[in-house]
Amino acid sequence: MAYQNAQLDEEKVFKDPVHSYVHVRDQVIWDLIGTREFQRLRRIKQLGTTFITFHGAEHSRFNHSLGVYEIIRRILENFTDRLQWNSEQRLLCLTAALLHDLGHGPYSHCFEKVFDLDHENFTKQIILGDTEVNQILTKVNPDFPKKVAEVINKTYHDKLIVSLISSQIDADRMDYLQRDAYYTGVSYGHFDMARILRVMRPLDDKIVIKSSGMHAVEDYIMSRYQMYWQVYFHPVSRSAEVLLSKILQRVKELHNDTYQFQKEPTHFYSFFTGEIKLEDYIKLDETIMMYYFQTWVDEKDSILSDLCYRFVNRKLFKYTNFHIKESMGDLFQLKQLFKQVGINPDYYLEVDSSSDLPYDFYRPGEEEERLPIYLQMENGELKELSEASEIVESISGKRRTDHKLYYPADRIKKLPDSQEKQQIKALLGMK
Template identity: 70%
Template sequence: MTYKNEQLSEEKVFKDPVHRYVHVRDRVIWDLIATPEFQRLRRIKQLGTTNLTFHGAEHSRFNHSLGVYEIVRRIINMFEDRPHWNKEERLLSLCAALLHDLGHGPFSHSFEKVFKLDHEQFTQRIIVGDTTINQILEKVSPGFSQKVADVIGKTYKDKLVVSLISSQIDADRMDYLIRDAYFTGVSYGHFDMERIMRVMRPIDDQVVIKSTGMHAVEDYIMSRYQMYWQVYFHPVTRSAEVILTKILHRAKELFEDGNYTFKLEPVHFISFFNGDVKLDEYLKLDESIVQYYFQLWQDEDDEILRDLSERFINRRLFKYVEFNPNLQMKEWMKLYKLFQYAGIDPEYYLVVDSSSDLPYDFYRPGEEGERLPIHLLMPDGSLKELSRHSDIVEAISGKKRTDHKLYFPKDRIEELEDKQLVKQIKQILYGQGEVENVR
């Protein structure tokens, strides 16, 4: 029996709070899970700083990756004897599902933003690079690792395989919505996943949904909408992300300045500061390492780095007010000057943060980041785009919701000795009248 088709002598299972069990029978999958690159995902939290808002959100990218694999495994079992499904793509689909988040760094999106990284590119680099993952995939067949990378990069020729882990209703989204709802303790993310999987059908190059399952899909889309605004974009979580981002910016600025001496040289960050990150260096950096530096930076000589690190470690977060930069730029400029006068660096302590989400979109050809719509399979065999048939989905289709907040250290403001200055700042922040004289 070839390595590609080799099965374990008995099925292995992972006990899972969301799917009850994650089933593994393929030797390839079992070997991939055991690699250092995949085990690293145990040390990357799925939701970054969200555990500072919802204390149960301690689950990892490892948990989620196993969950996505399990959903795809179940979908493929249901597709097995259906036309349009190519059985030869089974192992490729399972490997892509398992490895789709392999390149996430510590605190994921905040980290990417500061250092201008892309976790999908790093996922592909890990898969095709000099790694244990690559060695295992190449044992399946020469070039197999590139196929897996292409699926994750959405460039693989069989778009049906791509859509299993990357579409508007895919295994990735289904797992993280239910898993994140479970660990945060909220009710918003729950929907009937079993029902959705039962009404999925492979048609040509996409997965479609039997029209009888439309209401389960409506529920899924509304769950996603609620999770984004109640959990993922929670303003307290965003406050922690703002501070995290500013810590990394400050450390980078001090390093680039060349005149500052860290008490402990930040060796794990140097390649990130220089913008030349080698793959082995990327894989060595996880959240435990980052937290270690934050602990140390509480004792740094630089006041800003010291203060921000202490805030993050001890959850002394910034407060926030509603703020629209498109309409309130004059107020922001006044605050900027007042913060400077008060000796509070506005570059680090006066931060506008914006969140936006498009819960569902229909097909817009040629647009950047175009999304393939969800199609319903009608009783007569025709396909109908979801928002044309669902009043609920039509109501939110193509409607981007954006939210802006202004974050600031309320405690630093209140500690100022100049009480008139405190009053001026608060008047602008809390809208208690116009300030005439800004110093």
């Protein structure tokens, strides 16, 4: 039997708290799970710094990736024998689902921002480069790694396959909403996924939803909206992320200034230069970063030491609402006052912004084209979701943005009494 069609002698299952079980019968999928690059995802948290706010949020990219694979597996089971589904694309869909987050780095989005990286680029490098993952994909077909990378990169010619993994109602979102809700302990992310999977249909170059499933989709859209504002954008988690970015910023600056570290950041050298070798990227995970943070608590540089102490021991910055248009003058004044009292504003004063667009219909020419969700009516006609649902129409195209100003309240309180201290407290609304 050809490798791409090879089946395990006995089905393997992973016990999963969200989907009950993750089922694996394909030899290719089983072999990919066992690679060092995929096993590395056990050491990358799905929600970055969110565990500092919701202590249960310790789950990894590994179990999320298995979850996305399992959802796709169930969708394709429902697609069996449907006229507009090409069953020869099954393994490609399963593989892309499993590997879609392969290139995420430690504390993903914060890490990417400081070092100007793109995890999707590293996902592509791992799939196409000299890796265990690439060796397995190439055994399927020499062209197969390229196809998998294109599906994940949203450039594959068959947009139906792309939409299963990346759209406004895809397997990726359906897994992370439920999984993140489960591990954070909140109720917002729950929706009737079984119902949605039953009413999904392949049609031409997209997935459509039978109109009878509209209410389940409404629930899904609102779950996503609530999860973003109650969990993903939680200001305490964002405070930890601000600290993390400041640590990495400080380390990079000290390295460029030829500072003599007591514990040299050897794992970060290629990141400082921007000439990152794939092997260096794969070797850096969150356990290693936390080791450095704990070690740098004892560094002679007072800023790096303090920031690391804060992150390791959850001594976070406080925050206040910040109005960009109205408060820029106050921010400039605060920076000057911070300097006057001996607090470096580059590391202890930060505006952080959160923004989300919960659902949108197709708007030609926009940088980020959002494929709308289509309902298939009883007469076969397609209707864009917000045209049929008043609930979705009410939030469609409406971007919500929030700005917070983060600062070290404990350090400000310890300052000796002075006019500058009183001005700082007044500008920040501190009591």
